[in-house]
Amino acid sequence: MSWAAHQFEIYAVQAHLPKKMRGKVSFFGIFLGDFAPDFFAKFWVYGITINGKRYGASVPERWHRGWPGLGLTHTVFFGIVLALLLWLWKRNRALTVGFMLGMAAHALTDVNDSVGTMLLFPFTTLNWSMQTWAYAATKSGGKYLDAAAYYSSLGLVMDLLWLVVVLAGWRVLTREYWRTQVVPADARTWAWLGRWIPERGLLALYRATFFYGLCRLIAWFLYARVLATPTIEGTKRRGFPMDLSWTGPWWIPGGARSLPHVNPWIVLPTALALLGLIYWALARLWEPMGRRERRQSAPSTPNSPDG
Amino acid sequence: MLPEQRRSHTTAVLEQRVVSDEVRPGSERDHRGSRRLGARESVVWYLIAGLSYIGFGLLQKGLLNWVVGPLWLVAVVVIGPAVVDRIRGRA
Numbered sequence: 001m002s003w004a005a006h007q008f009e010i011y012a013v014q015a016h017l018p019k020k021m022r023g024k025v026s027f028f029g030i031f032l033g034d035f036a037p038d039f040f041a042k043f044w045v046y047g048i049t050i051n052g053k054r055y056g057a058s059v060p061e062r063w064h065r066g067w068p069g070l071g072l073t074h075t076v077f078f079g080i081v082l083a084l085l086l087w088l089w090k091r092n093r094a095l096t097v098g099f100m101l102g103m104a105a106h107a108l109t110d111v112n113d114s115v116g117t118m119l120l121f122p123f124t125t126l127n128w129s130m131q132t133w134a135y136a137a138t139k140s141g142g143k144y145l146d147a148a149a150y151y152s153s154l155g156l157v158m159d160l161l162w163l164v165v166v167l168a169g170w171r172v173l174t175r176e177y178w179r180t181q182v183v184p185a186d187a188r189t190w191a192w193l194g195r196w197i198p199e200r201g202l203l204a205l206y207r208a209t210f211f212y213g214l215c216r217l218i219a220w221f222l223y224a225r226v227l228a229t230p231t232i233e234g235t236k237r238r239g240f241p242m243d244l245s246w247t248g249p250w251w252i253p254g255g256a257r258s259l260p261h262v263n264p265w266i267v268l269p270t271a272l273a274l275l276g277l278i279y280w281a282l283a284r285l286w287e288p289m290g291r292r293e294r295r296q297s298a299p300s301t302p303n304s305p306d307g
Numbered sequence: 308m309l310p311e312q313r314r315s316h317t318t319a320v321l322e323q324r325v326v327s328d329e330v331r332p333g334s335e336r337d338h339r340g341s342r343r344l345g346a347r348e349s350v351v352w353y354l355i356a357g358l359s360y361i362g363f364g365l366l367q368k369g370l371l372n373w374v375v376g377p378l379w380l381v382a383v384v385v386i387g388p389a390v391v392d393r394i395r396g397r398a
Binding site for chain 1: 337338339341342343344349353356357360361364365368371373376377378380381384385388
């Protein structure tokens with residue numbers, strides 16, 4: 001499970017679009033695509049407790065990333081299906097391509113934990129996991145243990161890495177970038193929002209996901225390192241122990257969660273190849289989709305060729 | 308006007324409604340007449356939003372979610388300067 005990485009990667013995708021797509025891919029599309037997998041799957045992972053009884057997934061990792069379960073929401077296949085439906089519904093290239101890029105970013109980032117994602121679903125339901133850190137969403141530990149484990153492991157490094165990637169392309173957060181690259185791709189949506197929100201609020205809205213990612217990183221890190229008082233192996237501690245070993249941390253009750261998976265060594269090259277393939281395919285589809293969108297948006301008149 | 312030209316014109320108008328400094332370069336006011344923030348003032352409001360969100364979030368971790376987080380920033384950046392302006396009598 002990745003935490004702030006999912007917020008940061010939106011801006012990383014936005015900042016590293018292929019040249020011909022710059023200023024033309026919907027930021028809202030990237031956001032929705034990156035957000036969709038956990039929107040569909042995560043609500044039941046931690047579950048809810050009412051009158052002392054917990055309602056939620058009995059095997060959180062299977063529900064979240066496995067099959068049977070909602071693991072298909074974290075697959076490139078699911079992204080393609082939703083992007084296709086979005087395209088058929090809206091005929092909006094900026095939104096469709098943004099959505100697909102966001103979905104792919106989410107599914108590929110999540111291969112890092114010990115559960116991973118079903119990258120090649122439906123061809124195989126095996127999970128692809130690099131086992132970099134432990135998946136720790138357990139029935140008893142809930143969100144708190146999950147956060148503590150993530151920010152006590154290489155998950156923290158992953159969040160910081162994504163933060164550095166965004167900060168290295170800091171221009172993506174500037175007003176000028178928003179004005180010249182982000183607004184034109186979603187002109188109608190920003191104009192609609194602008195009817196109620198002043199410009200400084202619109203700019204804040206654009207930056208809000210980054211803000212949320214950075215704040216939750218700091219807050220949960222402080223919780224895990226300073227504020228929590230867990231009892232581990234009979235010893236009460238101030239803060240959870242830090243463990244930057246592979247598939248750490250070691251102290252999760254029952255150990256790192258996992259599902260049947262492929263050899264971890266083939267995961268990174270496969271994920272990178274898949275990412276390259278997605279960018280290549282979208283780049284190839286870019287112009288045909290644009291032509292189709294223009295034909296669709298041209299009003300039908302008795303004299304128009306499309307009549 | 309051809310359909311493509313009409314669409315480009317519409318998009319341009321919509322963009323100008325949001326980012327009106329292309330219409331009025333250097334203007335202190337945006338398309339709604341609200342005050343634009345200077346760089347230093349922006350940093351202050353973003354810092355206030357961040358520190359308060361982290362502080363309250365640590366006290367009540369239910370606030371640390373994807374709905375409250377983004378709304379917190381937008382609310383502070385929109386409402387904060389407006390309240391200060393009202394108090395200073397320059398609304």
